Amino acid sequence: xxxxxxxxxxxxxxxxxxxxxxxxxxxxxxxxxxxxxxxxxxxxxxxxxxxxxxxxxxxxxxxxxxxxxxxxxxxxxxxxxxxxxxxxxxxxxxxxxxxxxxxxxxxxxxxxxxxxxxxxxxxxxxxxxxxxxxxxxxxxxxxxxxxxxxxxxxxxxxxxxxxxxxxxxxxxxxxxxxxxxxxxxxxxxxxxxxxxxxxxxxxxx
Amino acid sequence: xxxxxxxxxxxxxxxxxxxxxxxxxxxxxxxxxxxxxxxxxxxxxxxxxxxxxxxxxxxxxxxxxxxxxxxxxxxxxxxxxxxxxxxxxxxxxxxxxxxxxxxxxxxxxxxxxxxxxxxxxxxxxxxxxxxxxxxxxxxxxxxxxxxxxxxxxx
Numbered sequence: 001x002x003x004x005x006x007x008x009x010x011x012x013x014x015x016x017x018x019x020x021x022x023x024x025x026x027x028x029x030x031x032x033x034x035x036x037x038x039x040x041x042x043x044x045x046x047x048x049x050x051x052x053x054x055x056x057x058x059x060x061x062x063x064x065x066x067x068x069x070x071x072x073x074x075x076x077x078x079x080x081x082x083x084x085x086x087x088x089x090x091x092x093x094x095x096x097x098x099x100x101x102x103x104x105x106x107x108x109x110x111x112x113x114x115x116x117x118x119x120x121x122x123x124x125x126x127x128x129x130x131x132x133x134x135x136x137x138x139x140x141x142x143x144x145x146x147x148x149x150x151x152x153x154x155x156x157x158x159x160x161x162x163x164x165x166x167x168x169x170x171x172x173x174x175x176x177x178x179x180x181x182x183x184x185x186x187x188x189x190x191x192x193x194x195x196x197x198x199x200x201x202x203x204x205x
Numbered sequence: 206x207x208x209x210x211x212x213x214x215x216x217x218x219x220x221x222x223x224x225x226x227x228x229x230x231x232x233x234x235x236x237x238x239x240x241x242x243x244x245x246x247x248x249x250x251x252x253x254x255x256x257x258x259x260x261x262x263x264x265x266x267x268x269x270x271x272x273x274x275x276x277x278x279x280x281x282x283x284x285x286x287x288x289x290x291x292x293x294x295x296x297x298x299x300x301x302x303x304x305x306x307x308x309x310x311x312x313x314x315x316x317x318x319x320x321x322x323x324x325x326x327x328x329x330x331x332x333x334x335x336x337x338x339x340x341x342x343x344x345x346x347x348x349x350x351x352x353x354x355x356x357x358x359x
Binding site: 023025028029032033036037040041044045050053054057058061062065066130133134136137138140141152155156157161162177180181184187188191 | 211212215216219221246247249250251253254255256257259260262263266267269270271273274275277278
């Protein structure tokens with residue numbers, strides 16, 4: 001899972017990015033095609049809203065387009081794109097929080113219409129349990145401080161190593177570990193609280 | 206239980222320990238019930254995190270991005286295309302005006318019980334795309350992220 005630095009140095013994506021900087025529209029379309037799936041997924045995980053994630057991912061590609069000429073090729077292109085995406089989504093979350101403050105809204109999280117795949121499971125009880133876990137996870141992630149949320153999403157759902165996360169967020173591996181550790185504590189508490197609500201027969205929101 | 210061992214257990218769970226350290230720690234976890242319980246808790250929390258598959262890529266996504274890129278490249282007149290100092294000055298004026306308006310709205314409700322404050326914030330939050338407020342936010346974001354994204358490469 002660890003990035004091989006030798007391979008990273010010759011990531012052909014940088015050549016494509018140089019062509020983007022030179023105004024090659026085809027190269028830009030190809031960059032968008034190759035990275036749209038993982039960037040949309042990352043934005044959705046961070047923002048908790050598929051609709052908002054689409055706009056965010058578009059903005060990320062446009063930022064990459066504008067910055068293509070200034071970037072120094074180092075590491076993997078996707079790491080650079082991830083960094084733009086994480087910064088962009090965290091800014092959106094901060095803006096969301098400020099707007100909520102200005103509107104005097106108390107709710108910590110937004111009940112966004114999250115995407116849920118159609119029910120195709122053979123076992124309805126298992127499907128129900130899966131959905132319950134998704135809701136608990138979404139809620140727990142939404143309550144994490146932004147810097148912890150990004151680390152959890154990158155490690156748990158994007159499968160990045162601590163080293164890769166450190167590269168994306170431009171922090172040390174030690175900082176990644178310590179944010180993850182604090183997040184684990186909060187996540188555990190959130191899961192326990194959700195578990196006790198279910199066992200007490202309270203309806204899931 | 207020390208914080209150090211908990212960190213090590215988490216790194217073990219995430220496959221972040223070197224092979225020999227992982228082997229030694231696994232052996233300890235196997236022998237010591239207290240560690241076993243701690244590891245099981247971490248594992249339960251981690252495996253309990255579950256999200257549905259992400260929404261599929263919307264049809265025509267690349268086309269939409271390309272269209273927006275083209276419209277930016279053609280230099281359409283917008284706040285985001287304005288020089289940074291113009292945007293900064295305009296944004297500062299906006300913030301000063303909004304702060305003043307918000308302050309007045311919060312401390313001086315409209316006559317007849319109206320909520321002047323909430324009207325002013327609704328106005329603020331309902332600004333359109335590419336508005337001056339958006340430009341202000343872009344400026345703040347660009348300034349904060351510029352170094353991280355371009356200079357401090359991985």
